[in-house]
Amino acid sequence: MPSGEDDLIGRYFKPIATDPGALGLADDAAVLKGGGDDLVITTDAIVEGVHFLSGDPPETVARKALRVNLSDLAAKGATPAGFVMSLALRNADEDWLASFARGLFDDATAFHCPLLGGDTVATPGPLTISVTAFGRMPPGETILRSRAKPGDRIVVSGTIGDASLGLAILTGKIIVGDVDIRESLLDRYRVPQPRISLSGAVRSYARAAMDVSDGLAGDLAKLCAASRVSAVIDAASVPLSDAARALMEQGQTCLESVVSGGDDYEILSTIAEDRLGAFAGAARSAGVAVTLIGTIVAGNAAPKWLDAEGQEIALGRLSYSHF
Amino acid sequence: MPSGEDDLIGRYFKPIATDPGALGLADDAAVLKGGGDDLVITTDAIVEGVHFLSGDPPETVARKALRVNLSDLAAKGATPAGFVMSLALRNADEDWLASFARGLFDDATAFHCPLLGGDTVATPGPLTISVTAFGRMPPGETILRSRAKPGDRIVVSGTIGDASLGLAILTGKIIVGDVDIRESLLDRYRVPQPRISLSGAVRSYARAAMDVSDGLAGDLAKLCAASRVSAVIDAASVPLSDAARALMEQGQTCLESVVSGGDDYEILSTIAEDRLGAFAGAARSAGVAVTLIGTIVAGNAAPKWLDAEGQEIALGRLSYSHF
Numbered sequence: 001m002p003s004g005e006d007d008l009i010g011r012y013f014k015p016i017a018t019d020p021g022a023l024g025l026a027d028d029a030a031v032l033k034g035g036g037d038d039l040v041i042t043t044d045a046i047v048e049g050v051h052f053l054s055g056d057p058p059e060t061v062a063r064k065a066l067r068v069n070l071s072d073l074a075a076k077g078a079t080p081a082g083f084v085m086s087l088a089l090r091n092a093d094e095d096w097l098a099s100f101a102r103g104l105f106d107d108a109t110a111f112h113c114p115l116l117g118g119d120t121v122a123t124p125g126p127l128t129i130s131v132t133a134f135g136r137m138p139p140g141e142t143i144l145r146s147r148a149k150p151g152d153r154i155v156v157s158g159t160i161g162d163a164s165l166g167l168a169i170l171t172g173k174i175i176v177g178d179v180d181i182r183e184s185l186l187d188r189y190r191v192p193q194p195r196i197s198l199s200g201a202v203r204s205y206a207r208a209a210m211d212v213s214d215g216l217a218g219d220l221a222k223l224c225a226a227s228r229v230s231a232v233i234d235a236a237s238v239p240l241s242d243a244a245r246a247l248m249e250q251g252q253t254c255l256e257s258v259v260s261g262g263d264d265y266e267i268l269s270t271i272a273e274d275r276l277g278a279f280a281g282a283a284r285s286a287g288v289a290v291t292l293i294g295t296i297v298a299g300n301a302a303p304k305w306l307d308a309e310g311q312e313i314a315l316g317r318l319s320y321s322h323f
Numbered sequence: 324m325p326s327g328e329d330d331l332i333g334r335y336f337k338p339i340a341t342d343p344g345a346l347g348l349a350d351d352a353a354v355l356k357g358g359g360d361d362l363v364i365t366t367d368a369i370v371e372g373v374h375f376l377s378g379d380p381p382e383t384v385a386r387k388a389l390r391v392n393l394s395d396l397a398a399k400g401a402t403p404a405g406f407v408m409s410l411a412l413r414n415a416d417e418d419w420l421a422s423f424a425r426g427l428f429d430d431a432t433a434f435h436c437p438l439l440g441g442d443t444v445a446t447p448g449p450l451t452i453s454v455t456a457f458g459r460m461p462p463g464e465t466i467l468r469s470r471a472k473p474g475d476r477i478v479v480s481g482t483i484g485d486a487s488l489g490l491a492i493l494t495g496k497i498i499v500g501d502v503d504i505r506e507s508l509l510d511r512y513r514v515p516q517p518r519i520s521l522s523g524a525v526r527s528y529a530r531a532a533m534d535v536s537d538g539l540a541g542d543l544a545k546l547c548a549a550s551r552v553s554a555v556i557d558a559a560s561v562p563l564s565d566a567a568r569a570l571m572e573q574g575q576t577c578l579e580s581v582v583s584g585g586d587d588y589e590i591l592s593t594i595a596e597d598r599l600g601a602f603a604g605a606a607r608s609a610g611v612a613v614t615l616i617g618t619i620v621a622g623n624a625a626p627k628w629l630d631a632e633g634q635e636i637a638l639g640r641l642s643y644s645h646f
Contacts, residue, residue: 026468027467027533028468028534029395029396029458029465030363030365032361032362033361033362037357038356038357041353041407042352042407042440043407045411045453047447050445050446073352075351078352084455085366086368086455088370088451088453116364117365121368123373123448123449124372124448125370125451128446128451128453130409130411132366132407132409132455135352145351146349211351
């Protein structure tokens with residue numbers, strides 16, 4: 001006689017629990033074979049009204065919950081092994097759950113990251129989804145953010161600032177008439193693209209790496225602080241989408257907003273000069289655009305952002321903080 | 324220049340992150356050495372107003388969040404290796420956080436289960452704490468709930484029903500004049516005792532096991548269903564505290580409430596007859612009381628609860644469900 005929770009789990013989440021270690025989601029725990037690997041563990045929660053909006057489609061909410069964690073695994077060079085999820089729900093709306101589970105199933109399958117276990121609880125508050133994801137690495141090879149060295153070149157994947165522009169559109173802070181631009185930016189906010197396909201290149205060639213989730217400027221500052229180095233960034237080289245560039249030209253956004261907005265889920269890497277070519281080649285094979293944006297330098301000053309004339313740009317804000 | 328979140332983490336949580344794999348809580352992820360072990364993974368969330376009350380002391384909230392997970396590890400026979408936590412907070416109240424972190428530190432230390440990583444997010448809703456805990460096991464030896472066999476004896480640790488009586492007192496459903504009885508029951512609700520010290524005995528001697536968190540009757544039914552067996556329980560042998568027994572004699576509670584109330588966090592094991600003595604001896608050495616309450620039998624009927632005269636007791640409710 002299953003309780004309501006067991007019933008929900010059996011119906012919606014068991015199909016995603018394809019790994020034998022998930023024990024069919026019917027035990028207290030999951031079992032992950034350690035093998036000889038190191039396990040890379042990351043945990044990120046998303047909250048309705050904070051990290052996604054209550055009107056967002058359930059499928060994209062599920063994808064975002066998993067993908068923000070996959071992004072961390074990619075930045076460490078790890079191969080996804082599975083995830084556990086705790087889901088705090090106001091009520092057990094079957095349509096919502098069916099759609100949420102469909103999004104989760106699609107991504108778990110696409111990224112070879114099966115559901116291993118979870119917990120479903122009731123909440124009187126906003127929907128809250130906490131995911132802990134696991135990746136495998138050869139022992140001792142995890143790419144840390146603390147290993148950058150002066151002379152390393154700084155590379156970032158994809159484009160920066162799109163997701164924060166998508167959020168600005170959704171919350172009415174900016175108005176974008178062009179449907180294609182609007183949709184492309186909303187999509188970047190709702191469904192991050194975790195750079196899992198880049199993780200092999202990061203593992204093989206990066207000295208230090210982290211994912212960009214709280215704003216490129218702030219996250220670069222964190223990487224530099226962890227590595228006890230500084231950096232010089234050529235602001236004009238920061239990769240922007242056509243959509244972001246158009247909005248910048250219209251004066252609807254500016255460099256500071258773009259590099260301090262969150263939710264990019266791109267990978268920031270530092271790479272020794274002599275490995276840059278190999279990294280770029282591996283990224284090309286992986287189908288992920290990467291752009292050289294600056295250089296690590298000695299010292300503990302805040303990273304310097306330079307404009308096209310080599311003049312320093314003062315950034316008033318580096319990243320998004322919820323507190 | 325740390326953001327607010329990094330600042331909070333550094334101040335309150337870094338001291339609990341004593342494992343080198345936590346990377347000082349300064350990276351995107353943690354690294355757990357797999358060694359040759361299997362990793363047992365469990366995740367449980369607790370929500371203010373659902374699993375704890377907003378007036379509960381922050382120290383006990385932290386302990387409960389960790390302990391409900393440690394209870395799962397103990398039931399699988401695993402040795403704690405660490406945990407990650409995501410914390411959804413309405414605001415960053417420093418006094419609250421300091422007290423919460425103190426409770427977490429004490430338990431992480433006492434149970435040798437260091438903080439490996441986490442995520443702190445803002446929520447407009449109730450405080451929500453999701454913990455994922457890791458335990459180690461020799462490969463293939465994790466004790467599952469699906470391995471019970473007819474003839475196994477059914478044993479439960481500690482006493483049953485106290486936590487649900489504590490909750491009934493806190494929510495005004497029952498009134499208890501005796502201060503000692505009241506405090507002992509409140510304590511059982513607020514601060515579960517995970518039977519980590521029993522995990523070695525479970526690992527060595529149990530055939531199947533699970534922790535009792537949603538009510539003994541319902542959890543036993545789940546174990547039987549997972550193992551495709553049934554059970555006969557001698558209701559009079561279910562271990563009760565003096566406090567619970569006194570309230571039962573006063574008519575403030577009854578057997579059905581006691582065995583269907585949640586939050587016991589005791590361990591339900593099934594043990595082959597010829598290993599029962601060894602299990603009892605190991606439990607005694609571990610300082611945990613264990614009580615024989617029944618026998619696994621063949622079939623797929625619901626477990627039978629018998630009174631002192633051998634008559635079947637009809638239980639109207641087996642467990643607590645939030646949905």
